Structure formats: structure tokens, C-alpha cells
Amino acid sequence: MTDTTTLVVAGAGLAGVRACEAARRKGFEGAIVLIGEEPALPYDRPPLSKQMLTAPPGSVEVQLRPRSVLEDELNIQVRTGVRAIGLDTGSRVLQTSEGEVEYDELIIATGAAARKLPEAREFSGVLALRTIEDARRLRGHLVEDTRVVVVGAGFIGSEIASAASKLGLRVTIVEAASAPLVRSLGAEVGALCTALHRAHGTDLRLGTTITAVRARLGAEPDGLGRYPVAAVELSDGSLVEADVIVAGIGAVPATEWLQTAGVRLHEHDGGILCDANLAALGHNGRPIPHVWAAGDVVHWPNPLFERTMRLEHWTSAAEQGAAAAANALVQPADRRPYSTVPYFWSDWYDTRIQFVGVPQAEEVVVQHLLDERGGMVALYRAGERLVGALTIGRPDLIMKYRRLVASAASFAEGVDLHAGAVA
Structure with a gap:
């Protein structure tokens, strides 16, 4: 553990909350300040489009954690309705709509805004x-x-x-x-x-x-x-x-406030360019000391696929928040690159669509399942490797495919898994 006394997290979505929780879980006893632009306490986004639009008003619980858990159990200073407006990395000061906040380590998790x-x-x-x-x-x-x-x-x-x-x-x-x-x-x-x-x-x-x-x-x-x-x-x-x-035309990383902060932003979408440890990069291409990023704002090199990615998925936001906090609070030699098999899901007309891996492939093979449960599977091949899998109406299979992709399994193994599902 470093000698950090104040961890500041800018962005009170899933990635931000998971960062705070991970810090406490790892034994960090210093001050944690969680800053969110919206007036509401941190909440989960998937139910907004998956349940809230059809359920009676007020019947869907979306809050990630009650205030009592955040403030009393985890001892987090939660500041809602406060917007990040600037950053001085030299002085380690986050500028907000309600004044300056000093930090020892900063995690940027400000998410994205709808186009x-x-x-x-x-x-x-x-x-x-x-x-x-x-x-x-x-x-x-x-x-x-x-x-x-x-x-x-x-x-x-x-x-x-x-x-x-x-x-x-x-x-x-x-x-x-x-x-x-x-x-x-x-x-x-x-x-x-x-x-x-x-x-x-x-x-x-x-x-x-x-x-x-x-x-x-x-x-x-x-x-x-x-x-x-x-x-x-x-x-x-x-x-x-x-x-x-x-x-429904996508989202743009909420990084306008970093334009003059010396943080290197992606030339097309404005996301934060990070190294494999989720440390934010400066214009010189080197990590900015004490500044990290997580969630929808991040472009980072995923070692598992040897390519730079930006993911807007629930699972990656949760994982990145925890990974950024873990790396921020340890000595440099103890930091670990963040790698993942991307995973996301979507519900259409009571049918679950799930995807793992990456879609960049030389071949996509669509296979209809022939058992009584129905459903469909699409497998993505790059060389001899299984790099992705999509299922429609078969949530029982998707994590099996994720494990295969994570282990760099062959495409033939993916086909065999599908064959076993209909046997």
C-alpha cells in the first residue's frame, strides 16, 4: 500500500463506486471522495432501458448502494450534483463546480454522454x-x-x-x-x-x-x-x-473538462488514452503520476487481444473501477495490467442477446441450436482461435464461451461446445 491519504474519484457511476469499494476492500483507510455530476445517488444504468420503460413509475430499484452504506459503512464522502470542470495534475487538484478538491490519487470515471x-x-x-x-x-x-x-x-x-x-x-x-x-x-x-x-x-x-x-x-x-x-x-x-x-445513436466520453489538463485524449471520440494499468497518459505518451481512469472514458491496450479498446459495457466498467483503484494504491512493482474478455448483454422482446470476446474475425459461423430450447449461436474465428461468441436466447452457454475465449481456445473447441449443447 502506498502512503496515499486521499483518493478522489470523479464520476459516481458503476466504475466510480466499484473503485471506492475496491479501495476499502484492499484495506485503504484514508479519505475517499466520490464526486458525481447528477443529483441522484449512484445508480445502475442497465435497468433504465431494460425495466424502467415498461414498469410502473417508481417500481424499479436502480440505486447501487444506499447512502448509509456509502457514507457510514464504507466511510466515503459522497458529493452529488458536483461537476468536474478542470484538472491541475502538477498540484494534484481537481477543479469542480463547487471548488477545488486536492487528491493524492485520482480516478477519472466520468462516463459518457448520449449523442x-x-x-x-x-x-x-x-x-x-x-x-x-x-x-x-x-x-x-x-x-x-x-x-x-x-x-x-x-x-x-x-x-x-x-x-x-x-x-x-x-x-x-x-x-x-x-x-x-x-x-x-x-x-x-x-x-x-x-x-x-x-x-x-x-x-x-x-x-x-x-x-x-x-x-x-x-x-x-x-x-x-x-x-x-x-x-x-x-x-x-x-x-x-x-x-x-x-x-439511440451512441455516446461520447465525458472528457470536455480535460481539454487543457495535459491528458492525452483520443483523436476521434475524446476518450482518455491509458496504459495497460489504466494510468492516464500525458501528451508525451507517458503515464501522468497519480491519475487513473476507468469505465466508458477509457482507451487501453488489452493484453489478452493485443489491441487497444474502449468498452461501454457494465462488466468492464465494474472491473476497471476495481482495477484502477488496486493499481493506484500499491507500489509500481505491484501494479497489474487490466485484461478482460469483453462481455455484454441486451434484452430484446424478452429475448436475451449476449456477446463475449471481439467481433474482428476472418469468419463468422451462425449455428441454430436444434434442441427443444431453441436459440442461436454465432462463433467468431481468427486464424485457428475462437475470439468471440454471440448467443440469442441461450444465456446458459455464454459464460462457457467466455472461458474458452479467455483461454485462447481453438475454434474447433467452440464448435464442440455448441455440438455438446444440442446433443
Whole structure:
């Protein structure tokens, strides 16, 4: 253990909370300050799109830990409603909306913000889903006879569409690509996801984009000067009626406040470039002393796949928070590189989709399971190695595949596992 007396964690999401918990678990007795921009106590994000949109308001518990656990049991100073606005790494000072906070070790876990639809800034009823307030706002719009247009058929967009469909609403998804998830998981999986949407009656418009938004005729603007939505015009010339438009077009790392801090940011998305130990890098390419990062903001070299990654998944956020804290609080010789087999899941129309590994492959083999449980499996091959696996409707298999990928198992072993599942 180092002589650290104050650990500051900027970002009160899953990665931030796991960092604090890991520090205490490892015996750190100094001060821990957890700073979060949102007024709410730290909460879990997956239920926002998986349960909150269909459940009665207030019926889904999303809080990660009660205040009594955070403050009394773990002795964490929790500061909600406080925004990180700057960083002086030389003086070890985090600048916030409520003043300066000194640190001995700092973990940046400020997450990501949802991308907006620039075509729809002048309209009300145009929403995104990232925060608990976003989820409450969207749930309030999903009432009887509402016509919902979701932009983007990725995981968040598809979960929103699934929830609206479950409520009996008319749902249209507008997706610029040729199929859902085709860019991230390949054409084979995209075809499976297309079939899943259409089997549940969702109007899936592929290879199209929104070119214009139409306002409701004769409607008055709201207090912000925005007009209610009536329809969207698409690039194929069609018109889709809409009362609500929801953007599911990804998220951007929340790192604007680090622009002048000397932290090296990714040239495309602004994420924090880190070394394998999750130490933040400076512009000189070397680790910045006493500054670490975890969660959605991080680009780091994953030793298991020998490539740099940025993951926006629950599992990696939890793991990275704990790993960053562990490395921050020990001597340099005791630090350990963070490696993982990426894992994520998504629920569409009561069907669970799960993926482990990486999708960069020379071949993707889709295999339908033939036993009475149904389901599908897609296996990803690079050379002779199994590098990824996707299951639809077979949650009992996915962790077995994750262990195979972690052990650099052969593709043949992955095929054998599938064969055993249908034997």
C-alpha cells in the first residue's frame, strides 16, 4: 500500500463506486471522495432501458448502494450534483463546480454522454436515454397511442423499441446501416437481429436516415420555443408519423473538462488514452503520476487481444473501477495490467442477446441450436482461435464461451461446445 491519504474519484457511476469499494476492500483507510455530476445517488444504468420503460413509475430499484452504506459503512464522502470542470495534475487538484478538491490519487470515471440529433433541436418530444432523468422523461411519453420513432438499431435503440412494443405502441426504427449491429458484430448477426425485430412487428427502416422533422400543424411552441413533433422525413422519400423521437445513436466520453489538463485524449471520440494499468497518459505518451481512469472514458491496450479498446459495457466498467483503484494504491512493482474478455448483454422482446470476446474475425459461423430450447449461436474465428461468441436466447452457454475465449481456445473447441449443447 502506498502512503496515499486521499483518493478522489470523479464520476459516481458503476466504475466510480466499484473503485471506492475496491479501495476499502484492499484495506485503504484514508479519505475517499466520490464526486458525481447528477443529483441522484449512484445508480445502475442497465435497468433504465431494460425495466424502467415498461414498469410502473417508481417500481424499479436502480440505486447501487444506499447512502448509509456509502457514507457510514464504507466511510466515503459522497458529493452529488458536483461537476468536474478542470484538472491541475502538477498540484494534484481537481477543479469542480463547487471548488477545488486536492487528491493524492485520482480516478477519472466520468462516463459518457448520449449523442444528440442535430436535425431535431427545434422540437419537443425528441429524447435520448442515458440518465435516470432521461428514463423518467421517456417513460412519461410512452403512453397509449404514442407513435415512437427510434433512431439507431444498436443496443440502446433496440431496447427502447422493444419496451415501446411491449407497451403496445407503434414503433419505427430508422437505421442508417444495412442491418442492426452490422458494423459492430457483422452481417450474419445483423440478419438475425433484423429477423428478431420484424418477428415482433417493429417497422425497421434500414439504409435510411432522417432528413427533416415536421412540426404538428397549428401547434404552439413550448416555453423553450420548441414545437411538438408530427413526423419525420426519411432519405428514401418516405414520411413516418411520430409523437416521440428517441436518439439511440451512441455516446461520447465525458472528457470536455480535460481539454487543457495535459491528458492525452483520443483523436476521434475524446476518450482518455491509458496504459495497460489504466494510468492516464500525458501528451508525451507517458503515464501522468497519480491519475487513473476507468469505465466508458477509457482507451487501453488489452493484453489478452493485443489491441487497444474502449468498452461501454457494465462488466468492464465494474472491473476497471476495481482495477484502477488496486493499481493506484500499491507500489509500481505491484501494479497489474487490466485484461478482460469483453462481455455484454441486451434484452430484446424478452429475448436475451449476449456477446463475449471481439467481433474482428476472418469468419463468422451462425449455428441454430436444434434442441427443444431453441436459440442461436454465432462463433467468431481468427486464424485457428475462437475470439468471440454471440448467443440469442441461450444465456446458459455464454459464460462457457467466455472461458474458452479467455483461454485462447481453438475454434474447433467452440464448435464442440455448441455440438455438446444440442446433443
